[in-house]
Amino acid sequence: MSQYQVIIGLEVHVELKTATKLFCGCSAAFGGDPNTHTCPVCLGMPGVLPVINQEAIRLAVRSALALNCTVRAVSKFDRKQYFYPDLPKAYQISQYDQPLGEYGWVTIRGADDAAKKIGVRRVHVEEDAGKLNHLGQRLGDATGSLVDLNRAGVPLIEIVSEPDLRSAEEARLYLTELRAVLSYLDVSDLRMEEGSMRCDANVSLRPEGFAGSLEDLPRVEIKNVNSIRNVQRGIEYEVIRQTELLAAGERIVKETRGFDDATGKTYSQRSKEEANDYRYFPEPDLPPLVLDPQWIADMKRGLPALPDAIRADLVGRGIPEKDAEVLVLDREAYEYWREATALFQDERLVTNWMLSDLSRLINARGESFANSGVRPEGLVELLGLIQAGTLSGRMAKEVLEAMFESGQTASQVVKDKGLSQITDAGAIQSIVDQVLHDNPAVVQDFLSGKEKALAFMVGQVMKQTRGQAKPDLVNQLLRDSIQKNYAASQD
Numbered sequence: 001m002s003q004y005q006v007i008i009g010l011e012v013h014v015e016l017k018t019a020t021k022l023f024c025g026c027s028a029a030f031g032g033d034p035n036t037h038t039c040p041v042c043l044g045m046p047g048v049l050p051v052i053n054q055e056a057i058r059l060a061v062r063s064a065l066a067l068n069c070t071v072r073a074v075s076k077f078d079r080k081q082y083f084y085p086d087l088p089k090a091y092q093i094s095q096y097d098q099p100l101g102e103y104g105w106v107t108i109r110g111a112d113d114a115a116k117k118i119g120v121r122r123v124h125v126e127e128d129a130g131k132l133n134h135l136g137q138r139l140g141d142a143t144g145s146l147v148d149l150n151r152a153g154v155p156l157i158e159i160v161s162e163p164d165l166r167s168a169e170e171a172r173l174y175l176t177e178l179r180a181v182l183s184y185l186d187v188s189d190l191r192m193e194e195g196s197m198r199c200d201a202n203v204s205l206r207p208e209g210f211a212g213s214l215e216d217l218p219r220v221e222i223k224n225v226n227s228i229r230n231v232q233r234g235i236e237y238e239v240i241r242q243t244e245l246l247a248a249g250e251r252i253v254k255e256t257r258g259f260d261d262a263t264g265k266t267y268s269q270r271s272k273e274e275a276n277d278y279r280y281f282p283e284p285d286l287p288p289l290v291l292d293p294q295w296i297a298d299m300k301r302g303l304p305a306l307p308d309a310i311r312a313d314l315v316g317r318g319i320p321e322k323d324a325e326v327l328v329l330d331r332e333a334y335e336y337w338r339e340a341t342a343l344f345q346d347e348r349l350v351t352n353w354m355l356s357d358l359s360r361l362i363n364a365r366g367e368s369f370a371n372s373g374v375r376p377e378g379l380v381e382l383l384g385l386i387q388a389g390t391l392s393g394r395m396a397k398e399v400l401e402a403m404f405e406s407g408q409t410a411s412q413v414v415k416d417k418g419l420s421q422i423t424d425a426g427a428i429q430s431i432v433d434q435v436l437h438d439n440p441a442v443v444q445d446f447l448s449g450k451e452k453a454l455a456f457m458v459g460q461v462m463k464q465t466r467g468q469a470k471p472d473l474v475n476q477l478l479r480d481s482i483q484k485n486y487a488a489s490q491d
């Protein structure tokens with residue numbers, strides 16, 4: 001048992017999906033030949049002036065509101081000075097003491113299902129830096145570094161949580177929920193591998209009985225981790241490392257650390273800057289950002305349904321909580337579900353097929369719900385055939401696979417493969433009689449009370465009909481025939 005409590009706060013950077021950069025007209029699109037999305041403004045040439053991108057502000061306000069933040073009617077921009085080759089102006093335009101949004105929260109639900117509110121301290125707008133491409137295998141033996149400023153000046157929001165998270169697992173839940181909320185807003189691509197969503201994790205250990213401010217605990221900031229899984233791994237490693245240091249009587253130094261994907265370890269990068277190292281001051285080239293409170297209120301009303309509301313709606317419709325969770329966390333899956341259930345009233349059947357067989361096939365083909373060859377109409381047609389008794393569940397699985405492979409509709413596949421289910425008792429009866437005749441010992445077993453013997457005979461009939469007989473019909477016919485032709489001899 002540890003005498004320390006794990007304290008975690010996350011800073012998440014999200015690139016906003018605008019056509020142009022935050023303070024100039026350059027393309028904000030990902031990729032492009034190095035330094036082709038640049039101009040004197042984002043290259044930091046002397047004498048140029050920034051102009052705020054209105055769409056970036058709209059997306060930032062939408063995000064802050066969706067995270068339950070209060071949006072300031074007046075906020076301002078500040079210069080954060082630091083010297084690094086990816087930052088041509090030698091300062092980043094950010095927001096310091098008057099961020100766009102404050103005092104929000106994200107609700108997470110752990111395995112025990114108790115909801116927990118994680119505070120969102122602030123959401124502010126800032127510009128991204130450029131990218132350094134190091135020549136050579138590792139940074140340590142790089143022979144040179146190339147600077148690409150295509151990302152310099154792309155709009156970002158930084159979402160800073162309160163230090164409310166208490167485990168690596170809670171950090172995972174928070175990031176998953178945060179990403180889900182943002183996904184419904186169309187504000188960002190949210191691709192951690194491409195860097196459009198990045199996370200810094202602050203980790204400290206609070207000694208039992210410590211009553212001071214959490215801000216005063218020495219914390220480590222793990223910088224720029226590129227997947228939720230790695231944030232979790234980095235925190236897990238850090239908790240062990242810090243616990244061992246303290247157990248050995250050493251002190252935790254406040255520092256910035258990197259995360260090494262290959263080893264799962266964090267490594268020291270530099271001692272952590274304090275706010276006053278950045279010499280923040282108000283950006284003199286930009287006016288304060290003044291937003292009409294009425295416009296903010298309209299934006300709030302215009303928010304789409306968000307995960308909490310969607311979850312409640314799904315569960316209210318009788319969708320099991322686990323399934324609702326899977327649907328909510330994947331917006332494409334949820335939209336697929338909505339389209340399918342608009343056409344088909346058995347929502348649980350849609351859910352079951354989507355989350356089992358359809359998911360499996362989509363994943364195996366590297367597709368997603370949005371670009372899967374089998375569209376909601378196609379799935380619904382298949383489910384209709386199950387409901388009408390034309391296909392058994394087992395046959396439907398086969399049909400679905402064939403639909404993926406051939407691009408055909410369910411009914412085309414059924415026709416081509418001659419697959420429809422035999423529901424006519426007359427057509428099955430002779431096979432039932434034959435199976436009973438061929439397996440007298442099994443019939444006796446059944447009569448002496450072994451229910452399992454029936455399953456064997458059902459299997460035999462199914463085999464002879466190539467799986468096309470309707471299983472419950474076979475079951476019934478077998479029972480009836482045994483009753484009629486064999487049971488009497490027992491008396």
Ligand code: ADP
Nearest residue numbers: 007008009010161162163202203204214215217
């Ligand atoms: P900085 O500029 O130092 O990164 P920020 O205000 O941007 O400061 O972010 C500080 C982050 O550190 C917040 O996410 C906050 O929740 C977190 N934090 C504060 N105290 C602790 C602590 N004791 N342990 C872990 N995280 C903490």
Ligand code: MG
Nearest residue numbers: 011158160200
């Ligand atoms: Mg920070």
Ligand code: ZN
Nearest residue numbers: 024026039042
């Ligand atoms: Zn530019």
